[in-house]
Amino acid sequence: VSDFSLCSTMAEGAGTIEMAALGRPFQLGMLYDCRNDALIPGVTLWDSDLLKKDHHKTSQRNSDFSIIASDSTENKSSALNVEASLKASFLCGLVTVEGSAKYLNDKTTSKKQARVTLQYRTTTTYEQLTMSHLGHKNVTHPEVFEQGTATHVVTAILYGAQAFFVFDCMVSADENKRDVQSLMQAMINKIPKIDIGAKGSCHLSNEEKLKAKNFSCKFHGDFALPRNPTTLEDAIKLYTNLPELIGESAEHSVPIRVWLYPLNLLDSKAAKLLRSINIDLVCRSQAVLEQLDDFDRKCNDLIKHKIANQFPKIQEKIKQFRDMCQRYKLLFQSKLAQLLPLIRGKGEQESLLADLLNRKEKSPFSKQLLKGWLKEKKKEIKIVQHFWSQLKGTKVVSLSTERDRVLNDLTVVNVICFMFTSLQQLESYLVDLENYLKLQSDEAPDPTSELHDYSQETTKQQFNSDTSQQMRSCTKLFLELAEANKTEEKTKFIIASTEDESNPGASLYLYKNGILVEKQFQLPPKPSSPLIDRKAHNSVTLKLQPLTCDPGETVKHRVEFRKVSEEVWMQVDREDKNEFLTVPALYPNTHYQFRYTVCVHGVNVTSALIESQTLPTSPPGQPLI
Template sequence: MAEPQTIEIACLGRPFQLGMLYDCRRDALIPGLTLWDSEILKDKISVQNQANTDFKIFASDSTEDKSHALHVSASLEASFLSGLVSVKGSAEFLNNKKKSMKQSRVTLQYRASTHFKQLTMDHLGAGNIKHQNVFEQGFATHVVTAVLYGAQAFFVFDREVSSSEKEQKISGNLQAAIKKIPFISIEGQASLDMTEEENMEANKFSCTFHGDFSLPRNPVTFNDAIQVCADLSTILGKDGENAVPMTVWLFPLVKLDSAAAKLVREISISLVKRCKSVLDELDGFDMRCQDLIKNNVSMKFSEIENKLKKFRDLCSQHKLIFQKILCQLLPVIQGGGKEEEALATALISLEQSPFRSNLINAYLNNRDREINLVESYLKKMEAVDVITSSSELEKLTLDFNNEYVVVFALSSLEQNDKYISDLEEFLYKSSSDETLPYKPDPSSASQQWFNSNEVKALTRQTVQSFLDFYEANRHKENVKFCIASIPDTNTPAASVHVYQDGELLSSQFQLPRKPCDPVITKVEHDCVHLEIKPALHDTNSIESYCILYRKKESSDWTEVVLKKTGNNSIWSHFFAIKFFSAFILLVVFSHSPGDPLTRICCYFPCSLNKVLYNCTYRTKPGEH
């Protein structure tokens, strides 16, 4: 490293004082040790006025932009990211991260400086240092020789953005309103010149305050923030008596005594950026994971919610382990005990682990795909109740009023994912020095039920059949319908469960489907021949149809039952020509005549008007 120079660093709410010792290897204050007695230290200090006020507005939530706003150097930023540095006051803004991708955020920064204090040559000159033994102890590398006092405040405005709103537009409108706030503090205005609509929109944002001020009550709304901004200069004090250390200058001890410990090297900016990128990506994935957990589908089905919570917990453990590695490496590297290569190696190891960003992103994409698919099913069957627990389902099936309970059962929501097992194994082995590069199983994702086109197609058919069946029977008091998650490794995606009097009759019940449109095969002078075909997959399960028809002028319907004969899949019957409309009533859909489910009827309206009206047939004289 080059000749040691004076270092300028941000205080970040830490209690710096002139003459205090500091270890740049760990970015830590050394309280209780000093080079001078307190009386000498207080004497002949140079004080200068440094009055300045600045306001800034930004919409970014990145660590880099936050660090820039607080004037945090790359080396200090690395220490903060690793957990070596604990922040207070306005610097707690660094820890305030968005919790949702649907969150619109705009931040107003207030920064004011009041005065500047520094030591003089009366302190630093040769022979003026009293406690020479401090140099030999090696606890510190620098001494605080100058302090800039002032205060900072961050007003963080947040708002949840609905799917129908544009985040960029909302953010832009708020920024326009916030730009007016500084004039309140500078020009002494009592309120902002805003329209009623602008004021309503602004107050939809919540406000979080991070500052170096002691307030009677922190602002929580936009209007609260306006009032605090109007009082900022007063809160700071007429002569800046409430100011706190904002920036300090550190003088290397090795320039005072060659025996002192020194900062051998600073972490290169490129490595700091790589570390920051890793942690920012993990924060972004955590935010995305929280959004998925809060999704309506996840909240209804605990299997999805639990998978996401487990994944989030594993990522959190991984982040803590990475920060621990940084915490161990940074002081050693900066003190000369190891080369920067050690940190580069740790980053490479991370990029070869199962926690690398492309794999995490792929996993969350899969969860997103699964949720979207289930959500599409629920939307299609929105009239059907969703049962969120096994105990709730049991209560429904055991209810004496419910002779039958028909369940659309999602069977694969609890499906195991090998990737999660790999993450757990990696964390278990992470204590060892050497870990092999992770090679993902390419077949793992394709084995997921929601990635199979065939399974998705069959499930869509099951959804439609279930919905048709529901519409036909929903008014029957002894039959209840619901949607629930019932894990079943033998049935991918979904199946239909039927319960009778609390007992499961079938876990893969084949629902009858709407039959094909009737076809007129022959027209005679006083009758037509009607042919009916069941739906393709119902040829074995349907045993009979019931046809109802009536004359045009009559309100009474005539019922005819068509029974299946042998293995035929076609029923034929003829009708008198003088009927106006008809519909098909599917009565029996059981696999065997003794099945008690034959008592459940489902109705499928099917107009024959158009078919018959367009037919050419002979009529008796005088008839139409």
């Protein structure tokens, strides 16, 4: 990387501040307020004719490139040479960036997003005011000192241009993000090594060409383009043309860095910067905002999860959480934006900023609590996914309209629903987050006002060992019922969710003719296996054990049988309460399986099966010698 340091001049002397331009329209002699990092347009110390006449210009031709594999604010700020105080102003929204500096605002939206950035930077000209300007007697408009609207004047500008090519690639479930990023970095590292006269050609392996199809490209630069690149191929062609786009005489270059001279060194009555912001506090503020951005990315991924799509209430809660984090971020930035000018211009103690950061960790929006809620939500999704996967593709009816369509189907008599009962439960922590935001919004916008401490230390677990055990039992029962009733066309099995605090975790709901008849359906005790009473060559008589049922329950009994070699079950209904039932019309000397099935509320419960062989049609003959 080339050295962009410049020779020492009066414009860069004692008390002078050097900073990144960040796409802002700086001009020599322009006034600047370092208290809120704002340009003061339309007001100068000197007439424009004098400014044009007495300034010095030197050539500073240089260019370099770098590869950025991190998407952190720290790395982006470093790439643009943004120092701590200016970074603080950017973080809280006091500074609006343009041109290549918009790269600072380009953040990944998913944890599955691999990103590598190529930076191109060139400098062209260095301009500075001459010594004759820097004296009180030469000031044309001395009233500026008394107005107090500015703290510094622009005395030097380094011109040039920058460009950032941001490449993104979504990582699939069977890929490793680090491996994908390494491949991207190796490919993108080839771009600056292309011969300018090679018409944008770049040798890529077949694997690289295939992978490049999945790359997207965004461009942030100080160059006027007819269209922005969107692919790796577009980026290669543009990169080789960048030196031409700045113009033969660098007429299209823009301010890259500026030097600001304190006004109070020209006149003691001028406003001045009383205090700079402690770097540690800037880093802590940056960490808060990056944490909130990271939560945003994690929420975006969870919202797209197939379980969140199947159960809208999960998705709704994650969106609510994400939106409240975004609202808190704006609130934090607003308070930060009010504090910085107070500390810089009025000499307020930095402890005000430290207090704001400390109170954040005592609020519902503390890092520990936000992280804990997301951890619990991921756990909830994994638990639901685990049990859903065991329910063997049973249809999920997430909306009440879908459920009504199944329940109102005239061809269906019984519906057994595996009901997740805790997904829609009101979460007090989300309520606390909302109430906290409302309280802060209702308060006067005083950054030094007291923020109320939050007493809750941990977020409540929606799923614990008891609820997991209940869900396990319901899953086992549901599968048994589904297996026993798979041939029953009038019995349907579905999955849904509702709020039911009396049955936390999950429960089986039984609907009969569209009406809910049981919120905690329990499988009747399995009937005992039938006993063989007697056998003939064409029939078997079974003895059936009585089944205990609640009074008023509609109970039907039948015996099901099949040849051992066959899959399909035949049946004989038990018409009365006789404990003996004969299965007729069997084949002689054949092995059969038998089981006893009881139908309660339209749901079949089946015994373990037994085997028996019918008798032959005649006694065996005499053995032959």
